[in-house]
Amino acid sequence: MTSYQRWTLRTENTSYTVRLSPDGPWAELDAWGPHGVESGPSALDWSHRTHFITPADAAPAEYLPHGLRPFNGADLVAERTDGERGVWWDFEGAEETEGKLRLAFADETLGLRTVLCYETVPGTDVILRWTEHTASRELRLERLDSAAVNVPVTTGARLTYLTGQWSQEFQLTRLDLTRGTFTMGSTQGVPGHAYVPWLAVQDLATDDAPAYGVALEWPGNWHITAEAEPGGAVRVRAGRVPHEGAVLLAPGATLTTPRLACAFSPDGLDGLSRVWHRYDRHLSGDRLHRTRKVLYNSWEATGFDVDAAGQLELAKTAADIGAELFVVDDGWFTGRRDDTGGLGDWYPDPAAFPQGFDRFVEEVRGLGLDFGLWVEPESVSPGSRLHAEHPDWIYRVDGRPARLVRNQLLLDLGRTDVQDFVIGTLDRLLGSYAIGYLKWDMNRPPTERGRPGAGHVDLDAEHVAGYLRVLDHLRTAHPDVTVEGCAGGGARIDHMTLARTDVVWPSDNTAPLDRLSVQHGFLHAHAPHVMSSWVTDAPGVFDPRPRSLAFRFVNAMCGVLGIGADLRTWTPEERAEAARWIARYKEVRDVLHHGEARLLGSPADATCGVQYDAGARTVVAALSTGRLDGAPLVPGRPDRLRLRGLDPAAHYRDTATGTTYSGAHLLHYGLPFAWSRDHDADLVVLTRG
Incomplete structure (x- = not known):
């Protein structure tokens, strides 16, 4: 029998x-699985393998400060104003309730109390972890991990993570780590295109x-670091x-770190993905069961050349093929003929919409379509009226040039007056027009990130708080509006954002x-019902x-279907084919968005x-990549896609062909597909008999 205290948190299928x-x-x-x-x-x-290191450096510690853990990477580095650096705390006590645990530690000499917080998420195999730091004197926190x-x-360890760049995000990447340190992150004010705040770890054996798996819930600057420590x-x-x-922590103040979602699956990466999908569905709450409408977005058809006549022509064609939502992207507002102007002056261009x-x-x-609008409320064009009236609202460093990125500057969303402006702008638009969909974009990371005269301010945290305040307002004041999150593509996708967008x-x-x-x-990392995808x-x-057009549709139907092509250039045959695919999608989208995905x-x-x-029902979206390392290289032999998770004793009928398997x-054998140059994708619906 152990003589030390021990606590166990239980999720649906796991123990921690x-x-x-x-x-x-x-x-x-002590254990997780x-x-x-x-x-x-x-x-x-591993705590007794301590040659040339301390017990704390060898321990599988949940959270340790520099001072107690001087060599192998501390999770907290704190310093007093007199320069004393390091934390040597004592255990204060535990609070345990159903699905929750709080472990408190305090360093009375330094003047810091830290609480390690744990919470299980009902209906999932996710445990949330974070820390709360409270100071009794002014402290400087150099590192404040969650x-x-x-x-x-x-x-x-085999590390799996998601890497990329703009236009090539979410590339599945693997690294075998036997010794040393791996780190990734972003200082761009958003999670960024290069890495996603998500990591999976498996044994190499x-x-x-x-x-x-871990995923950091934070839409600002972040890091995830994996260390292969002594002893393995x-x-x-x-x-x-x-x-x-x-970060400066004032006397009496408490700093709460972002939540780190921790997940486990015995079924490898594929099983882990379903744990994350379930968590995304939990975050969607009541919004999960809203029908995600087939979208048409006019950007790739018209770019900045937006006018009522051209948009209506596209809307009519989109409605004819079965679209349910029409979104006008960039270019609808005053001064926006290209990317050099207009941002900040969020009023429809009267020249483009002469009848209002x-x-x-x-x-x-x-036409039977819902209506949506694109906005980029964090950015401002130098020539806009907003910039002329409020030049102090942008991030800037006095005496230094204001660098333009994409011909625009970034508003300091950490300021309450800027938040109020953004909220007022969105309220005006959503209150004046029948808008059911809002696409929030952000195409410009902060560069000269300063707020002159403000002193030492936690600008990253304040910007995140302002961003979340606006999204929370949208959810409360306009609960029926669907919100899409975007940052030059996939640069701001994290669980905090997903909890507030659709x-x-x-x-x-x-x-x-x-x-x-x-x-x-x-x-x-994320569920199909939150993945917007266009043809x-x-x-x-x-x-x-x-x-083929079929490939583009089947690929896009793996998430939330949208169309962004210039439909005016499509032949009647292509529009008819598109209408058929959209009709098929509507028949199965409840399975695609709410089912278990493999x-x-x-x-x-x-x-x-x-x-x-x-x-x-089982729906299979199958795609031929065109690689000639299988069928149809051998004539007459179809390629096969082995399914998973089915009942071996049950029978499944293909609703299109009537074939029963x-x-x-x-x-064992898989679902057969006879690919050809003209047939490179299929959507198969199986019903269990």
Whole structure:
């Protein structure tokens, strides 16, 4: 029987056990995995391997400050104004309630109290972790991570993460880490295009090993760092990164770090993806069951050349093929003929809408379409009226040039008056016109990030708080408006944003094979019902091989279907085909958005796809990448996509062909596809008999 304190949190399928270390005043991980994993000696007890390091440096610590953990990476670095640096705390006590745990530690000499917070998420296998720091004297926090996660590995860790650049986001990337440190993050004021605040860790010893995952809920600067420590332990730290390098904590003040969502699945990366999907559905709350309408966005058809007549022509064509929502993108407001002007002056251009914008919106809605609008409320054009009236509202450093990015500047959304302006602008637009959809874009990261005269301010945290305040206002004041999150594509996709939006835009790249790769990575971290995806005419950027219109539709139907092509250039045959695909999508979108999704293969395979299961229906979106390493290289032999998670004893009927398969057949041999140059994608609906 153990002599130290121990606490176990239980999710639907997993257990997470924390103990008070027998070697010092800190909490450490005792066990994490399927129910019952906590019974038996801890597999993470490395604390006595302490040659040339301290016990705290060797321990699977949940959270430790510099001072107690001087060598192997601390999660908290605090300094007094007199220069004393380091924390040596004592355990104060624990508060445990159903699904929640709080462990308090205090350093009376330094004047800091830290609480480690844990909370399970009902209906998921996710545990949320964060910390609360309260000062009794002024302190300087140089590092303030949210939590540390320890993963038991035998021969090293396989890290899976999502990388990229603008137009090539969410690329699934792997790294084998046996010794050393891996770190990723962003200081662009948003999670960024280069990395996603998401990481999966598996043991190198076995293929498809159980997967541990973390995701930082923070739409600002961040880092995730994995360290292969002495003795073979792998420890992951994650947290926000202050723009100023440190945060000043005033006497009596409490700083709460972002939440770190921690997930586990015994079924590898594919199983872990379904844990994250379930968590995304939890975050959507009551909004989950709203029908996500088939969207048409006019940007790729007209760009900045927006006028009522041209937009109505597109809207009529979109309605004819079955679209349910028409979104006018950039270019609808005064002074916006290109990307050099107009931002900040959010009034419809009277020259573009001579009969009034309200009349235009009514005509679109008269076609049976909902109406949506694009905005970029954080940015301002130097020549705008807003900039002339409020030059102090932009981020700037006195005596330094104001650098333009995309010909625009960034508003200091951490200021209350700027937040009030944005809220007032959106209230005016949504109150004056029948707008049911709002696309919030952000195309400009902060560069000269300063607020002259404000002193030492936590600008990154204040901007995030302002952004969230505006989104929270939208959700409360305009609950029926669908909100799409976008930042030059997928630069601001995190759980804080997903909790306040309905869909997000993973990438500005809509080329078919490029988009397939983006979506494959995205669906490892996030659910189909939040993934906005369009059918367009865009040629490939990174993979230029042509794909059929069917491929573009099936690929886009893996999430929330939209169309962005110039429909005026499509032939009658193409419009008729589009109408058929949209009709098929509407028949199964409840399965696509609410079912359990399984990723079948990858874009590196000759055939890949996504399987969705809900009730008696299974929908398979299958795509041929065109690689000649399988059928149809051998004539007469179809390629096959093995399904997963079916009942081997049940029978499944293809509703289009009438063919019936046993579950065992589909699991063992797979679903056959006879690809050809003209047939490179299919959507198969199976009903269980």
